[in-house]
Amino acid sequence: MQEELVQKKIKANISVQWLCQLIASLSWFASVIAYGSFELGDCLQSLAASAWTVSNIMNYFTNKNYVISQSM
Numbered sequence: 001m002q003e004e005l006v007q008k009k010i011k012a013n014i015s016v017q018w019l020c021q022l023i024a025s026l027s028w029f030a031s032v033i034a035y036g037s038f039e040l041g042d043c044l045q046s047l048a049a050s051a052w053t054v055s056n057i058m059n060y061f062t063n064k065n066y067v068i069s070q071s072m
Contacts, residue, residue: 018060025052 029049032042 018056022053022056022060025049025056029053 026049029046032046032049035042038046
């Protein structure tokens with residue numbers, strides 16, 4: 001019973017942290033596009049923002065599978 005409660009809290013915390021990071025990375029990417037200047041620095045920022053977004057998405061699925069496999 002206690003172990004289930006701990007797993008639910010961990011899963012909830014990961015989801016909130018993941019969601020906040022995803023919002024931040026997507027906002028950063030959108031701001032580069034909205035700014036409209038695509039010089040070298042802007043392209044590098046766009047690359048960094050998209051890499052961060054992909055990393056967040058991959059991390060979410062990795063952690064989700066880990067929590068599910070631990071509960072079985």
